[in-house]
Structures are given as C-alpha cells and as structure tokens.
Amino acid sequence: MIEIAEVVVVILVATLRAGTPLVLAALGELIAEKSGVLNLGVEGMMLVGAVAAIIATLGTGSYMLGALAGTLAGIAMALVFGLLTLSLRANQVAAGLALTIFGLGLSAFLGLAYRDRPLDGLKPLAVPGLSDIPVIGPLLFGHDVFVYFSLALFAAVAWFLARTRGGLVLKAVGEAPEAAHALGHDVLAVRYLATAFGGATAGLAGAYLTLVYTPMWADQMTAGRGWIALALVVFATWKPGRVLLGAYLFGGVTIAQLHLQAQGVAVSSHILAMLPYVATILVLVLIARDATRIKLNAPAALGKPFEPGR
Amino acid sequence: MRLRLEARTETARWLVVATPLLAAALTLASGIVMFAALGYDPAKALTSFFIKPIENVYGLTELAVKATPLLLCALGLAVGFRGGVWNIGAEGQLTMGAVAAGGLALAFHGEEPGWLMPAMVLAGALGGAAWAAIPAFLRARFNTNEILTSLMLTYVAVQFLGYLVHGPWRNPQGFNFPQSRDFGEAAIIPLLMEGTRLHLGVILAGLAVFAAWLLLDRSHLGFQIRVSGSAPRAAAYAGYPVSRIVWAGFLAGGAMAGLAGMMEAAGPIGKLQPLISPGYGFAAIIVAFLGRLNAFGILLASLLVALLYLGGETAQIDLKVPPAVTGVFQGLLLFFLLGSDFLTRYRVKLVRRAAAS
Numbered sequence: 001m002i003e004i005a006e007v008v009v010v011i012l013v014a015t016l017r018a019g020t021p022l023v024l025a026a027l028g029e030l031i032a033e034k035s036g037v038l039n040l041g042v043e044g045m046m047l048v049g050a051v052a053a054i055i056a057t058l059g060t061g062s063y064m065l066g067a068l069a070g071t072l073a074g075i076a077m078a079l080v081f082g083l084l085t086l087s088l089r090a091n092q093v094a095a096g097l098a099l100t101i102f103g104l105g106l107s108a109f110l111g112l113a114y115r116d117r118p119l120d121g122l123k124p125l126a127v128p129g130l131s132d133i134p135v136i137g138p139l140l141f142g143h144d145v146f147v148y149f150s151l152a153l154f155a156a157v158a159w160f161l162a163r164t165r166g167g168l169v170l171k172a173v174g175e176a177p178e179a180a181h182a183l184g185h186d187v188l189a190v191r192y193l194a195t196a197f198g199g200a201t202a203g204l205a206g207a208y209l210t211l212v213y214t215p216m217w218a219d220q221m222t223a224g225r226g227w228i229a230l231a232l233v234v235f236a237t238w239k240p241g242r243v244l245l246g247a248y249l250f251g252g253v254t255i256a257q258l259h260l261q262a263q264g265v266a267v268s269s270h271i272l273a274m275l276p277y278v279a280t281i282l283v284l285v286l287i288a289r290d291a292t293r294i295k296l297n298a299p300a301a302l303g304k305p306f307e308p309g310r
Numbered sequence: 311m312r313l314r315l316e317a318r319t320e321t322a323r324w325l326v327v328a329t330p331l332l333a334a335a336l337t338l339a340s341g342i343v344m345f346a347a348l349g350y351d352p353a354k355a356l357t358s359f360f361i362k363p364i365e366n367v368y369g370l371t372e373l374a375v376k377a378t379p380l381l382l383c384a385l386g387l388a389v390g391f392r393g394g395v396w397n398i399g400a401e402g403q404l405t406m407g408a409v410a411a412g413g414l415a416l417a418f419h420g421e422e423p424g425w426l427m428p429a430m431v432l433a434g435a436l437g438g439a440a441w442a443a444i445p446a447f448l449r450a451r452f453n454t455n456e457i458l459t460s461l462m463l464t465y466v467a468v469q470f471l472g473y474l475v476h477g478p479w480r481n482p483q484g485f486n487f488p489q490s491r492d493f494g495e496a497a498i499i500p501l502l503m504e505g506t507r508l509h510l511g512v513i514l515a516g517l518a519v520f521a522a523w524l525l526l527d528r529s530h531l532g533f534q535i536r537v538s539g540s541a542p543r544a545a546a547y548a549g550y551p552v553s554r555i556v557w558a559g560f561l562a563g564g565a566m567a568g569l570a571g572m573m574e575a576a577g578p579i580g581k582l583q584p585l586i587s588p589g590y591g592f593a594a595i596i597v598a599f600l601g602r603l604n605a606f607g608i609l610l611a612s613l614l615v616a617l618l619y620l621g622g623e624t625a626q627i628d629l630k631v632p633p634a635v636t637g638v639f640q641g642l643l644l645f646f647l648l649g650s651d652f653l654t655r656y657r658v659k660l661v662r663r664a665a666a667s
Binding site for chain 2: 040044080083084088089090091093094095097098099101102103104105106108109112219223224227230231234268270271273274277278280281284285288289291307
C-alpha cells in the first residue's frame with residue numbers, strides 16, 4: 001500500500017514538472033491571443049530563452065539571473081514579432097513561422113559553445129520538516145521554484161482576466177479592436193504588452209528546460225513543446241483553468257511514455273516518443289468537433305491586423 | 311515633419327519584385343554586421359558564404375542538388391498557401407516520401423527490376439501525399455487547425471523513420487549503425503554528370519516549375535484557390551467548396567514534398583538514415599514566401615536559400631563559423647521580407663507637421 005502511494009507520488013511530481021513549461025508558455029500565449037495576436041513563434045521564443053538562460057547561469061553561477069536572461073530573451077524575440085505584425089502589419093502566421101525558424105537557428109548558433117557543459121540543475125525546495133512528511137511533503141513542498149511560480153502565474157492570469165479592468169480592456173482589444181479604439185484604448189500598446197508577456201513566459205518556459213528539467217543545452221531541445229503549448233490554448237478554448245488541466249494532462253502523457261520506456265516495454269522507444277504528438281492531434285480533433293464552442297470562445301479579432309482609420 | 315501612412319489601392323508590379331530583393335540586400339547587410347561583431351573579417355566571410363561555393367562547375371551542380379528539394383517542397387506549399395491552407399508539415403511529408411520509396415528500394419534489394427525507379431518516384435509522391443492527407447482530412451471533416459496537426463505529424467514521421475532504421479530496416483551488416491542497406495543500383499537516381507552529385511531529379515524539378523505554374527496561374531482550380539485565399543467570402547458566394555481547396559493544397563504539398571524526400575534518399579544519400587533532410591521542409595516555407603508564391607519566383611528563391619545552405623558549409627570549413635548561421639540567415643531573410651511587404655501595401659509620406667494637424 002505504502003509502496004503504491006510512493007510510486008503514485010513520484011509519478012505525480014514528475015507530471016507536475018513535465019507540465020510546468022507547458023503551463024508557462026501556454027498562459028503567455030493565452031494572454032497574447034486574448035489581445036488578438038496569434039504568435040506561432042512560441043517554439044522559437046522558448047529555444048532562445050532556453051539557451052540564454054543556460055549561458056547566463058553558466059556565466060554567473062546564478063539560477064535567478066539565468067531565469068531572468070531567459071525571460072528577457074523571450075521578450076526580445078516577441079518584440080521582433082510585434083514590430084513585424086503590429087507596427088508593420090505583416091501576416092501573423094507567416095511572421096510566427098519566421099520567428100520559430102529564426103529561433104531555431106539563433107539558439108543553435110548561440111548554444112554551440114555550451115553543448116557539452118551540463119549544469120547541476122536547480123534543486124527542489126527543501127522546507128525543513130515539511131518536505132519530509134510522507135506523500136504530502138513531496139506533493140506540496142518538494143518542488144522547485146518554477147513550479148510554484150507557474151501556479152502563482154496561473155492564479156494571477158485567471159484573476160486578471162476575470163476580475164480586473166485591465167483584463168476587460170485586453171479582451172475588448174481582442175474581440176472588437178475598433179470599439180476599443182473608439183473608447184480611447186491604445187490597441188497597439190495593449191497588443192505589444194500582451195505579445196511581450198507571451199514572450200516572457202515562453203522564454204521562462206525555455207529557461208525551465210535548461211536550468212531544471214534537463215539541465216544542459218541541446219539543439220532543438222524544446223522538441224515541439226512550444227507547438228503543444230499553442231495547441232493547449234485551443235484545447236482550453238481560451239480558458240486559463242483548462243490550460244492548467246491540459247498542460248498536466250500532457251505532462252502525464254510524457255511521463256507515462258518515459259516510464260514505459262524505463263520499464264523496458266517491448267515497444268520501440270521511437271514509437272513511444274510519438275505519443276505526446278499523437279495525443280495533441282487527438283485532442284485537437286476532439287475539441288474541433290465542437291465548432292460552436294471554439295467560435296464562441298476564440299477572440300473575434302484573433303490573427304487580424306488592426307488598421308486604425310480603415 | 312512627420313511620417314504619414316497611406317494605404318495603396320493598387321500595388322505596383324515592380325514593388326512585388328523589388329521587395330524580395332530589398333529583403334535579400336538587408337539580410338546581406340545584417341550578415342556583414344553580424345560577422346564583424348563576431349570578430350570575423352566580413353569581406354572574407356561573405357566571400358566564403360556567397361561566392362566561393364559557386365565559383366566552379368562542381369559548386370554550381372551542388373547548388374542545383376541542394377535547390378531541388380527546396381524547390382519541390384516550396385512549389386507544393388505554394389498551392390496551399392495561395393488558398394490560405396497552412397501546411398507547415400512538409401518536413402514530415404518529405405520524410406514519409408523517403409520512407410515509402412526507400413521501403414520499395416529495400417524490398418527489391420538485389421533483384422534490381424527495371425521498373426523500380428519509376429515505382430519509387432510514384433511511391434515517394436504517394437507517401438508524402440498520404441501523410442498530408444491526414445491533416446487535410448481532419449481540417450476538411452472536423453475543422454481541426456491544420457497548422458498544428460501538420461506540424462505534430464512531422465515529429466511523428468521523424469520518429470517513425472527513426473524506428474525503422476533503428477529496428478526492422480537496419481542494415482544487418484551495418485555494425486549496428488542506425489541506417490538501412492545502401493540502395494541497389496536500380497534504386498539510385500542516375501547521375502547527369504560524372505564526378506558530381508547532379509542527378510536526373512534536377513530536371514524533374516525543373517518540369518515541376520512549369521507544372522506548378524500551369525496549375526496555379528492557368529487552371530480553373532488555380533483560380534479557385536487564389537480567390538479562396540485572397541477573398542474567402544467571395545469564394546463562398548461563388549460556391550467554391552472549402553474542402554476542395556484544403557485537399558488540393560495538402561495533396562499537392564504532400565506529393566511534392568514526398569518526391570523531394572524520395573530524391574534525397576535515392577539521390578545524394580543513397581539509403582535511409584535517421585535524418586533525411588536538414589530542415590528543407592521548413593526552409594521551403596521561406597522559399598515559397600520569398601518567391602511570392604509564384605512558380606518562377608520560387609525557382610529563384612530556392613537557388614538563393616540553397617546558396618545559404620552551401621555557404622554555411624563552406625564558411626564552416628574556411629572560418630569555423632558554425633553551420634547554424636544558415637538558420638539565422640533564413641529567419642532574417644523572412645523577417646525582412648515580411649517587413650518590407652509593408653511597402654507594397656502602404657505609401658510612406660513625409661508631411662509637414664502643420665499640414666498634418
């Protein structure tokens with residue numbers, strides 16, 4: 001009985017860890033999309049954030065500065081996207097793809113000298129006394145800072161969207177930019193801020209990968225997590241609670257897949273590695289069948305450039 | 311004085327051609343800045359990036375060999391992009407084309423029947439099209455976002471190829487290396503020029519330019535695709551079924567990418583291995599946009615992006631510049647193109663402050 005409980009705890013903790021980068025990246029993209037900006041460059045922002053974080057941490061020895069560097073790198077990438085799509089009104093789909101391609105190249109370029117330099121990795125918190133309590137200890141008090149931060153961020157985003165004036169403005173800009181403009185809100189400024197926020201959390205999600213999850217740098221180490229985060233926002237029909245649920249669901253699939261591999265299941269590791277991607281497709285199909293729900297919840301101006309005076 | 315923007319009602323033809331050139335020039339300029347900032351001699355770096363790779367006949371043939379998969383993928387993608395169908399999974403479709411054609415090559419290894427090569431061409435196109443049919447079906451039937459599904463399927467395809475070359479298709483005499491047997495002679499595309507890697511597929515790719523031009527600019531389906539992309543509501547009033555546009559875009563894109571994969575496996579590579587393409591399927595997105603979704607424009611764009619690949623290899627040998635610079639250049643190129651597109655849609659005017667208020 002105790003052993004089963006222990007195994008369950010280990011799996012739950014691992015699931016939480018695997019879901020955390022998705023929570024971070026998807027919450028940021030959720031805010032960006034709520035403002036009407038579809039940024040398909042999440043994968044690229046994550047990669048650049050990941051490499052910036054490990055370079056900063058290897059250079060300074062500080063995980064805090066690493067996380068900060070990752071966040072700032074993500075913001076810088078998002079601002080390039082903002083400049084193209086908001087100021088220069090470029091097609092958001094094309095610009096997002098460009099951002100991902102650029103991020104792939106830039107991160108591989110910057111990370112070249114850091115490929116064989118693993119970090120110790122940020123350790124989980126150890127609260128004296130509390131972390132040692134069986135079951136509850138590791139579940140509540142045994143995580144690293146990022147996990148707690150992602151949960152706090154979730155609460156903040158949910159509160160911001162549902163309860164604040166700023167959230168209302170954000171949603172207005174995403175639903176009816178002309179009306180928001182007429183009311184005197186600066187549509188472009190709101191969208192720039194939302195885009196930058198998306199970049200910040202994507203960069204931080206990347207930092208989580210290189211500083212905590214697999215403390216090292218490898219080319220394309222995000223392995224599609226940025227795209228899965230984008231899929232999660234659709235899956236969640238733009239609701240933060242469902243983003244959280246979906247992220248841990250995917251974390252669970254990833255962990256299940258790794259556990260099966262470790263157990264030596266007689267299925268090729270390559271086949272098992274397909275699981276998260278296949279699961280994403282299945283979930284997208286299931287949610288897309290309910291077309292009205294997507295239509296009702298998707299920000300009405302998603303992906304459309306705002307052109308005042310037209 | 312301040313800047314004022316005016317929307318253009320019509321875009322001049324010369325601007326459509328000039329902006330990709332402007333984007334290329336700006337990419338070159340940022341290349342100079344980047345190399346200088348990294349402490350390389352910019353003149354030397356640019357020479358070894360853009361001139362040295364193509365200063366002899368062998369270099370030119372290599373350019374054609376690298377441009378072929380880019381050209382094929384981008385032509386197929388253009389069919390979808392013109393219709394607003396976002397197939398970004400060409401890399402996966404390319405992989406599955408290589409798997410289908412490679413499977414045939416391995417199945418008839420040692421028998422070398424005369425029909426093997428045409429059958430492989432067909433298998434490559436079908437394999438890619440079949441993989442592209444999944445997102446097409448999901449989009450047409452369930453309205454599932456094709457961007458995400460086609461991309462996810464790329465990861466699945468690459469894992470599938472990895473499974474095959476690590477498992478059932480691994481060369482039994484290959485010292486456990488994850489790769490298949492070398493293809494037999496009948497399963498290798500004939501060379502056009504001895505001593506180079508220039509193969510017959512290059513000619514096929516050239517023919518594909520004309521085929522794509524006919525489809526895109528001279529056929530009724532091409533017209534329907536164009537209208538659906540630029541004016542979806544007009545297309546709806548005209549009664550063009552969305553599903554036809556989706557299917558056309560994906561099947562064309564998948565078949566062409568599959569063909570590209572077949573040509574890589576049965577051409578320069580000559581076997582199956584875990585990676586068939588260094589991101590040709592993604593770079594082809596840039597090629598398609600840079601070529602303005604026009605068949606002949608794409609031909610020129612594929613040569614430029616192929617040069618970036620070649621230049622990356624030369625610069626790596628000459629100056630120890632990491633080959634990832636190629637990816638940076640590709641991203642910059644698309645950034646500058648999208649940015650300069652602004653000029654095709656707006657006129658920037660300097661007006662006196664007094665007049666403006």
